[in-house]
Amino acid sequence: MPEKVLDIDDLHMIYAGGVHAVRGISFEVNQGESVAIIGSSGSGKSTVLRCINRLIEPTEGKIHLKGEQINTPHTDVNDLRSRIGMVFQSFELFAHLKVLENVTLGLRHVRKMSKGEAEEVALSVLERVDLLDRIGAYPGNLSGGQKQRVAIARALAMHPEVLLFDEPTSALDPELIGSVLETIKGLADEGMTMVIVTHEISFARDVADRIIYMDEGVVAEEGPSSIINNPKSERLKKFLSSLHEDEVPEQIHQDEGDSTV
Amino acid sequence: MYEADSRLSEPMALRVNRVIAIAAVILLVTVVSPSQAKEFQSSWEVVESGTSEDLLTAAIFDGQVWAFGTGGVMLNSSNNGVTWEIADSPTNTDIHHSDSGFGSLLIAGDSGLMLFKQDSDSEWLDISLPLGSEVNGVSLIGGHNVVAVGDQGTIWKYDTGVWEVISLTIESDLMAVSFVDEELGIVVGSGGTILFSDDGGENWDYREAPEGASEAVIISVEFYSPTRIYAITDDGRILISMNNVVSGTEVGYLWELVDFERHYPPGSNEYLLEPATLDVELTTVEVVTTSKLLMTGVDGYLSMSVNGGTIVSQQINPLGNDTSFNDIVMLTGFIGVAVGDGGAILWTEEAGADDQVGFVVPEYNNFGVFVDETKAMFLAGFIATVKIVAFGIILGFFLGITLAMCKTSPTSLRYIVERFDHRHVRAMGIPILAGGLYQFYSGIPGTRDLGLQGIEYIFLPVGAPESFARILLGIALTFVGVLFLSNDGKFAKIKIKSFTLNPWRVRPLNTIATVYTDFFRNTPLIVQFLFIHFGVRLGALIQGPGLDIFSFENLEQNHNFLTDIFATYDHSEGNYGTLIGGMLYDSAFISAICALGFNSGAYQCETIRGAIQAIPSAQMEAGRSIGLTYLQTMRRVIMPQAIRICIPPMGNEMVNLVLNSSLAMIIGYAELTRQGKLIVASTFQYAYAWGMVLISYFVVTWTLALFLRWMEEKTRIPGLGMTGGD
Numbered sequence: 001m002p003e004k005v006l007d008i009d010d011l012h013m014i015y016a017g018g019v020h021a022v023r024g025i026s027f028e029v030n031q032g033e034s035v036a037i038i039g040s041s042g043s044g045k046s047t048v049l050r051c052i053n054r055l056i057e058p059t060e061g062k063i064h065l066k067g068e069q070i071n072t073p074h075t076d077v078n079d080l081r082s083r084i085g086m087v088f089q090s091f092e093l094f095a096h097l098k099v100l101e102n103v104t105l106g107l108r109h110v111r112k113m114s115k116g117e118a119e120e121v122a123l124s125v126l127e128r129v130d131l132l133d134r135i136g137a138y139p140g141n142l143s144g145g146q147k148q149r150v151a152i153a154r155a156l157a158m159h160p161e162v163l164l165f166d167e168p169t170s171a172l173d174p175e176l177i178g179s180v181l182e183t184i185k186g187l188a189d190e191g192m193t194m195v196i197v198t199h200e201i202s203f204a205r206d207v208a209d210r211i212i213y214m215d216e217g218v219v220a221e222e223g224p225s226s227i228i229n230n231p232k233s234e235r236l237k238k239f240l241s242s243l244h245e246d247e248v249p250e251q252i253h254q255d256e257g258d259s260t261v
Numbered sequence: 262m263y264e265a266d267s268r269l270s271e272p273m274a275l276r277v278n279r280v281i282a283i284a285a286v287i288l289l290v291t292v293v294s295p296s297q298a299k300e301f302q303s304s305w306e307v308v309e310s311g312t313s314e315d316l317l318t319a320a321i322f323d324g325q326v327w328a329f330g331t332g333g334v335m336l337n338s339s340n341n342g343v344t345w346e347i348a349d350s351p352t353n354t355d356i357h358h359s360d361s362g363f364g365s366l367l368i369a370g371d372s373g374l375m376l377f378k379q380d381s382d383s384e385w386l387d388i389s390l391p392l393g394s395e396v397n398g399v400s401l402i403g404g405h406n407v408v409a410v411g412d413q414g415t416i417w418k419y420d421t422g423v424w425e426v427i428s429l430t431i432e433s434d435l436m437a438v439s440f441v442d443e444e445l446g447i448v449v450g451s452g453g454t455i456l457f458s459d460d461g462g463e464n465w466d467y468r469e470a471p472e473g474a475s476e477a478v479i480i481s482v483e484f485y486s487p488t489r490i491y492a493i494t495d496d497g498r499i500l501i502s503m504n505n506v507v508s509g510t511e512v513g514y515l516w517e518l519v520d521f522e523r524h525y526p527p528g529s530n531e532y533l534l535e536p537a538t539l540d541v542e543l544t545t546v547e548v549v550t551t552s553k554l555l556m557t558g559v560d561g562y563l564s565m566s567v568n569g570g571t572i573v574s575q576q577i578n579p580l581g582n583d584t585s586f587n588d589i590v591m592l593t594g595f596i597g598v599a600v601g602d603g604g605a606i607l608w609t610e611e612a613g614a615d616d617q618v619g620f621v622v623p624e625y626n627n628f629g630v631f632v633d634e635t636k637a638m639f640l641a642g643f644i645a646t647v648k649i650v651a652f653g654i655i656l657g658f659f660l661g662i663t664l665a666m667c668k669t670s671p672t673s674l675r676y677i678v679e680r681f682d683h684r685h686v687r688a689m690g691i692p693i694l695a696g697g698l699y700q701f702y703s704g705i706p707g708t709r710d711l712g713l714q715g716i717e718y719i720f721l722p723v724g725a726p727e728s729f730a731r732i733l734l735g736i737a738l739t740f741v742g743v744l745f746l747s748n749d750g751k752f753a754k755i756k757i758k759s760f761t762l763n764p765w766r767v768r769p770l771n772t773i774a775t776v777y778t779d780f781f782r783n784t785p786l787i788v789q790f791l792f793i794h795f796g797v798r799l800g801a802l803i804q805g806p807g808l809d810i811f812s813f814e815n816l817e818q819n820h821n822f823l824t825d826i827f828a829t830y831d832h833s834e835g836n837y838g839t840l841i842g843g844m845l846y847d848s849a850f851i852s853a854i855c856a857l858g859f860n861s862g863a864y865q866c867e868t869i870r871g872a873i874q875a876i877p878s879a880q881m882e883a884g885r886s887i888g889l890t891y892l893q894t895m896r897r898v899i900m901p902q903a904i905r906i907c908i909p910p911m912g913n914e915m916v917n918l919v920l921n922s923s924l925a926m927i928i929g930y931a932e933l934t935r936q937g938k939l940i941v942a943s944t945f946q947y948a949y950a951w952g953m954v955l956i957s958y959f960v961v962t963w964t965l966a967l968f969l970r971w972m973e974e975k976t977r978i979p980g981l982g983m984t985g986g987d
Contacts, residue, residue: 053886055882055885055886057679073679073680073681074680078889078890079888081885081886081888082887082888083888084886085886085887086883086886088882088886090879092877092879092880092882093883094880094883094884094897094898094902095902095978095979095980096902096978097901105887105897105898106887106888106889109897110888110889110893138978138980139979139980140978140979140980141979141980155886
């Protein structure tokens with residue numbers, strides 16, 4: 001029986017403006033599992049992710065990290081966040097810090113490591129994302145793919161118990177996506193527990209152990225990655241078919257055996 | 262690759278511009294700087310005397326100047342000492358002493374010679390002492406009587422045509438005598454002897470010489486006025502006695518040695534600091550005004566002091582150091598004559614002041630002279646300005662950052678209470694409400710007592726600051742208390758028709774910061790200066806307790822460079838110290854820093870807040886997501902970027918602060934503008950003075966601007982903001 005890392009129970013989020021973005025979401029993430037959350041924009045995917053590390057406070061519901069409820073007033077939110085890595089859509093690197101300093105910042109000021117120790121850890125994670133040659137560069141001088149890999153390294157350096165990806169490739173040019181997806185895939189293979197919000201359906205299918213399809217704030221369909229190929233609900237079918245031609249639909253048609261290509 | 266290329270082009274051009282600008286300034290400075298060669302011209306002119314006898318004494322009598330010397334030589338001048346002629350002399354004995362006054366002229370010489378004259382045309386009357394009497398000094402008392410002094414404590418008195426010896430049991434030699442009127446007189450001599458008479462020389466009292474002069478030979482004395490006596494010793498010291506109004510001590514009782522501060526050699530601005538003596542054998546002192554003296558000495562010594570002897574300036578002696586001067590007389594405050602060996606006579610109409618070291622008004626319309634005379638004041642003002650500017654910037658910056666953080670912090674009431682159970686929040690509301698109502702009502706009586714009416718109530722904060730604060734606090738706490746009591750965990754808005762209000766979004770820190778910045782940005786800085794310095798007396802309020810902490814007693818053994826920032830004492834005195842510097846020295850300085858800092862803080866706050874808001878909020882999320890606290894993220898992530906963004910507007914703000922520092926003159930702080938005003942007051946050179954003040958300010962602001970531009974370039978990072986270059 002794999003250990004439950006994340007357990008989300010009946011999560012609701014109503015924004016200040018009255019928008020009911022998440023309407024009772026429940027799911028679990030097990031140790032070493034990677035879960036992809038897909039869905040059209042506005043379906044509440046990112047909100048769920050931000051609720052998990054409490055960048056926004058859920059209105060209702062419970063979130064457990066390794067069995068411990070983390071959305072209580074008594075939770076040490078800083079400690080919690082240091083245990084949950086987050087990678088943003090637009091990278092959000094610290095522009096005034098060099099690559100190495102971006103990665104060591106959390107280690108030094110949250111983990112209270114010495115400069116030497118922090119750099120040792122940082123170099124090892126930067127090696128993993130294949131950026132050892134750029135450690136002295138400022139983020140402004142990196143390409144988009146490199147930036148996102150630095151962001152991944154920054155999150156990884158903290159040795160998080162779970163890693164959250166908020167549409168990690170949406171802001172990248174198609175030719176730069178490859179290196180980032182490769183990196184994430186590598187992490188999945190190494191058994192990193194991950195929750196990935198993505199638009200890359202094929203990537204989700206390749207990497208994720210499980211896929212959650214969200215629509216209008218609820219889980220419309222959940223299952224192993226094969227549900228991409230065999231959607232059961234009408235909503236997922238509709239969503240998949242609405243996606244751009246060059247993405248998944250062709251594969252769906254292929255799999256369904258009535259390819260028109 | 263492309264980074265290297267882009268670094269070459271634009272900043273290179275910038276740098277070349279700057280090099281040219283700096284080179285131009287250096288060129289200008291070097292061309293301008295060869296200062297005019299200083300001409301130290303003696304104000305004494307050599308006058309032809311027509312004799313080669315040593316001239317030993319001089320006197321003014323009946324509109325004429327007289328000089329007497331060896332071989333009985335007598336000279337007189339009827340045009341204030343410009344030309345001299347030899348007068349018929351009834352004697353060939355050396356004449357050593359003379360005195361005039363009360364309508365008479367008296368001379369005394371070797372072997373008891375004593376001649377007397379009552380107008381310039383009349384003959385000399387011989388009233389000589391018995392042969393062999395050696396007179397060291399004479400003084401007229403009234404028109405007919407004379408007191409003469411000699412060795413071994415001898416005093417002769419000439420009264421109603423008869424000489425009388427007044428025997429004193431004193432061993433010391435008496436050197437000089439001086440009477441100020443017909444009764445008060447003084448005799449001085451060797452061994453620090455000072456004798457005083459208040460009955461026209463009949464009876465003499467012994468007076469104690471000041472400590473350190475009890476062995477000295479007091480060589481010359483002048484009873485200048487009924488309240489002031491000057492005397493000199495032959496080893497170059499000055500004694501002074503004055504009426505002490507406070508203790509009721511009359512002149513002649515208390516004597517002190519003048520502490521020399523500076524002794525200028527002839528024709529130089531390089532002075533000896535605090536010499537123990539003038540290191541010369543003085544011969545005579547001439548007191549011109551209450552604090553202006555001229556002194557002569559051997560080897561051509563000729564000097565003047567305009568402040569009672571503490572600063573003594575030697576005069577250039579056009580005859581060189583071989584000629585010793587024996588006497589000096591002043592006809593007016595400015596015109597005078599010095600006589601010396603070999604028939605030497607010097608004449609001046611400038612009170613013996615050399616150019617440069619004297620008080621004669623220099624020609625300020627000569628710019629070189631003007632600069633030379635005023636540069637010390639300009640420099641002092643410049644340093645004073647830089648000091649308040651530097652401390653003001655530091656204070657303003659810290660205030661600005663703090664206020665900006667207050668304004669941008671997410672500390673709404675909701676944020677504060679959210680983590681608590683709503684029942685607990687309600688419970689907290691009760692004491693808060695009670696406290697609020699108590700504060701409110703306790704503030705009311707003080708307000709009523711003022712008897713204000715209607716619109717006059719806007720001045721309430723001035724009339725009853727405590728009551729006003731209580732009422733404000735009361736209202737705020739009542740509001741918070743009611744809000745807490747109504748809390749049901751939903752943080753609902755209040756809706757009145759179409760008007761909605763969310764009381765939970767009130768941010769107390771933001772409110773306080775907003776009130777502060779609004780207040781300081783909406784009132785004139787000059788009034789803030791006046792209110793802070795004279796109204797609140799903030800400078801004095803800080804200075805008092807500050808000096809208690811940094812007192813001489815506390816610092817005596819362990820003062821160091823850090824404590825010197827606050828207070829420095831003159832430790833030379835030993836038992837007690839005199840405050841001579843440090844931040845706590847001047848309350849106007851403290852007030853000026855506070856006023857400038859408070860005001861600038863309000864503006865800098867808005868600048869910094871703008872820069873903080875320009876940083877994408879996702880940067881905060883990114884920082885928080887790796888576990889940094891809010892303050893850590895502010896410090897490590899947001900601020901470093903925000904400060905870079907706000908360097909250009911901050912430069913504006915700092916330049917403004919420099920320019921605003923000129924308003925500190927209104928509270929009496931001696932900064933650049935005030936110094937300019939003082940210089941104008943003493944030189945009347947408006948264009949020069951204000952022009953130099955302008956340039957001095959420009960130097961400060963331009964340096965600051967260059968520094969900030971350098972900072973901007975230095976701290977520039979790729980990808981943050983548009984820079985035009987890179």
